[in-house]
Amino acid sequence: MQMIRVGFIGLVMLALAVVPVVANAIDEPFYVSLFTRMLVLAIAASSLNLVLGYGGMVSFGHAAYLGLGSYVVGIGFYHAANDGMDWALNGWLHLALAVVIPGMAALLIGAISLRTRGVYFIMITLAFSQMLYYFFIGLERYGGDDGLSLWYLSDFGDVMDLNDDSQLYYLAYGLLVLVLFTLYRLVNSRFGMVVRGAKSNERRLMAVGFPTYRYRLVAFGISGAICGVAGFLMANQSEFVSTSEMHWVHSGDLIVMVVLGGMGTLFGPVLGAVGFLMLEQYLPELMEGVCHIIGGESCGIAGEYWKMVFGPLLILIVLFARGGIDGLLQGKVGRNV
Amino acid sequence: MNWILLIEQTLNGLQLGLLLFLLAAGLTLVFGIMDLVNLAHGSLYMVGAYFAATFTAWTGSFVLAVVLTLPATLLVGAVVEIVCLRTLYDRDHLDQVLATFGLILFFNELVRLVWGPAGLSVPLPEFLSSSLELAPGLIYPSYRLAIIIASLLAAFFLYWLVARTRIGMLIRAGASNREMVGALGVNIRFLFTIVFGLGAALAGLAGLMAAPISTVEIGMGENVLILAFVVIVIGGIGSIRGAFVSALLIGLIDTVGRAFLPDVIGGFFDDEFADAAAPALASMSIYLLMAVILAFRPEGLFSARNG
Numbered sequence: 001m002q003m004i005r006v007g008f009i010g011l012v013m014l015a016l017a018v019v020p021v022v023a024n025a026i027d028e029p030f031y032v033s034l035f036t037r038m039l040v041l042a043i044a045a046s047s048l049n050l051v052l053g054y055g056g057m058v059s060f061g062h063a064a065y066l067g068l069g070s071y072v073v074g075i076g077f078y079h080a081a082n083d084g085m086d087w088a089l090n091g092w093l094h095l096a097l098a099v100v101i102p103g104m105a106a107l108l109i110g111a112i113s114l115r116t117r118g119v120y121f122i123m124i125t126l127a128f129s130q131m132l133y134y135f136f137i138g139l140e141r142y143g144g145d146d147g148l149s150l151w152y153l154s155d156f157g158d159v160m161d162l163n164d165d166s167q168l169y170y171l172a173y174g175l176l177v178l179v180l181f182t183l184y185r186l187v188n189s190r191f192g193m194v195v196r197g198a199k200s201n202e203r204r205l206m207a208v209g210f211p212t213y214r215y216r217l218v219a220f221g222i223s224g225a226i227c228g229v230a231g232f233l234m235a236n237q238s239e240f241v242s243t244s245e246m247h248w249v250h251s252g253d254l255i256v257m258v259v260l261g262g263m264g265t266l267f268g269p270v271l272g273a274v275g276f277l278m279l280e281q282y283l284p285e286l287m288e289g290v291c292h293i294i295g296g297e298s299c300g301i302a303g304e305y306w307k308m309v310f311g312p313l314l315i316l317i318v319l320f321a322r323g324g325i326d327g328l329l330q331g332k333v334g335r336n337v
Numbered sequence: 338m339n340w341i342l343l344i345e346q347t348l349n350g351l352q353l354g355l356l357l358f359l360l361a362a363g364l365t366l367v368f369g370i371m372d373l374v375n376l377a378h379g380s381l382y383m384v385g386a387y388f389a390a391t392f393t394a395w396t397g398s399f400v401l402a403v404v405l406t407l408p409a410t411l412l413v414g415a416v417v418e419i420v421c422l423r424t425l426y427d428r429d430h431l432d433q434v435l436a437t438f439g440l441i442l443f444f445n446e447l448v449r450l451v452w453g454p455a456g457l458s459v460p461l462p463e464f465l466s467s468s469l470e471l472a473p474g475l476i477y478p479s480y481r482l483a484i485i486i487a488s489l490l491a492a493f494f495l496y497w498l499v500a501r502t503r504i505g506m507l508i509r510a511g512a513s514n515r516e517m518v519g520a521l522g523v524n525i526r527f528l529f530t531i532v533f534g535l536g537a538a539l540a541g542l543a544g545l546m547a548a549p550i551s552t553v554e555i556g557m558g559e560n561v562l563i564l565a566f567v568v569i570v571i572g573g574i575g576s577i578r579g580a581f582v583s584a585l586l587i588g589l590i591d592t593v594g595r596a597f598l599p600d601v602i603g604g605f606f607d608d609e610f611a612d613a614a615a616p617a618l619a620s621m622s623i624y625l626l627m628a629v630i631l632a633f634r635p636e637g638l639f640s641a642r643n644g
Contacts, residue, residue, distance in 0.1 A: 120637075
């Protein structure tokens with residue numbers, strides 16, 4: 001089974017590496033933007049996986065860090081476009097701030113949230129992300145409810161041009177690989193061992209003398225910082241920054257991706273993000289097709305209501321396939337994997 | 338300071354707080370007794386509002402609609418509990434969050450399929466469409482007063498039910514030790530269905546009362562749900578008393594904050610800053626309150642588990 005799993009994951013990563021080449025060859029540039037979104041969400045889901053899968057902290061507010069990262073780009077653009085501050089468009093600056101600001105926010109939010117356990121933690125992370133959501137809605141200056149359209153993207157000078165979809169794609173791919181490598185090193189380090197240990201038996205770790213709160217808090221901060229990178233990419237990909245990306249439903253989507261792919265595994269969130277967006281993209285068409293096959297009329301409607309299938313599907317995955325896609329690849333099926 | 342405006346806003350805050358209490362009471366009951374996190378509670382609020390809209394259109398009477406909506410949402414709640422949630426009680430919270438998240442998607446689409454994507458509006462009932470003069474110069478819409486009174490009655494009914502009846506005794510016993518109650522021969526599964534249905538009916542009541550003063554639309558329950566979460570986190574999960582106190586607190590702070598924060602900030606900073614910052618700060622105020630309270634009392638104001 002291990003061979004199949006490694007082979008499959010290798011194949012997925014390889015396939016992702018050639019998407020722009022293939023898409024341009026068959027003249028379907030739409031796929032480049034679809035797969036860029038997959039990579040972006042894979043980074044975000046991987047960041048969530050660090051706290052959710054490895055640390056056992058059910059954060060229901062990761063969309064907030066995604067949003068903060070994208071607002072770094074948005075606010076930089078706003079000042080470059082309206083106040084003539086050209087330096088505010090600097091891509092390296094955006095990238096740095098998209099790590100630091102969401103990371104600091106995660107540290108602050110984590111410092112309060114991690115004092116609590118279980119359901120409290122879920123609800124508090126949720127509430128804090130809603131707080132940031134409303135904060136940005138209230139900021140009329142940066143678009144408020146309507147969001148900001150970006151006429152200029154983050155500027156990396158001669159190094160790369162993000163207006164070129166392929167270059168943006170490979171930036172996202174490179175960052176994803178970097179994030180996965182960092183996470184791999186992190187969870188297998190002494191630090192990662194403590195975070196994972198705190199998930200299975202925190203009391204014992206504390207008895208051994210580890211200040212688990214601090215370890216968990218740092219993991220939470222790192223997670224927020226990585227999620228900010230995804231936000232930076234997302235703003236440049238959609239050329240639009242808005243509060244809707246910060247809505248709590250997107251935090252839920254991220255959790256779904258992690259669980260769908262396989263919690264607490266390195267590549268699980270990548271598989272989850274790809275699978276989630278594939279479902280989102282093709283489930284409507286699939287439902288329409290099934291409707292035609294069984295001879296239904298006005299099948300266009302069937303595709304429109306794809307979430308009616310998606311929701312219960314989600315419940316079934318939760319109930320019967322806890323290991324997610326990665327668990328299936330390992331041959332583990334059932335609830336306690 | 339404009340006293341009439343202040344009293345008016347206080348009444349509005351009271352009304353919002355009481356609506357939040359109706360939602361939070363169901364959530365906190367379900368959590369306290371079944372140990373279940375139910376994200377789909379807001380969907381029951383939405384379903385209540387849609388039922389109210391339909392029944393009002395059918396019968397032409399808001400009162401009849403109320404009479405029909407309450408058992409209807411109770412039934413929806415009971416069906417959801419029997420079909421889906423029952424299997425989730427012994428799962429961890431992450432599973433519950435995910436499964437009820439799936440339920441939200443399902444309910445939103447179901448409502449879109451049945452009622453269509455456009456929002457509905459419910460006319461104010463004829464006999465409550467006027468305004469009352471509570472004090473010289475203080476005119477207040479009678480429908481909003483009716484909400485306050487009806488919610489207080491519902492809250493009192495809930496108190497009576499939980500504290501003074503046999504079923505309430507079982508509910509309280511279930512909250513402190515459900516295995517023991519089951520071992521003593523109480524039909525726990527049936528009790529859970531009843532409790533969930535009761536919570537659903539309370540959410541439906543909140544939804545139907547909010548229907549005439551807001552738009553009945555898809556997703557209307559989601560933002561209210563987060564507020565209800567804040568309420569039960571502050572109040573202490575599982576505690577109805579805590580939910581009542583913190584719901585009123587949240588309702589008042591949110592409403593009064595939105596109305597007066599611009600003036601208060603304008604008193605300290607220049608107007609431009611006040612205009613920009615006040616709306617953002619006002620919408621953050623309740624979350625800041627939550628953060629402060631949790632920093633000192635991580636279990637909330639009234640913790641149900643410790644007495």
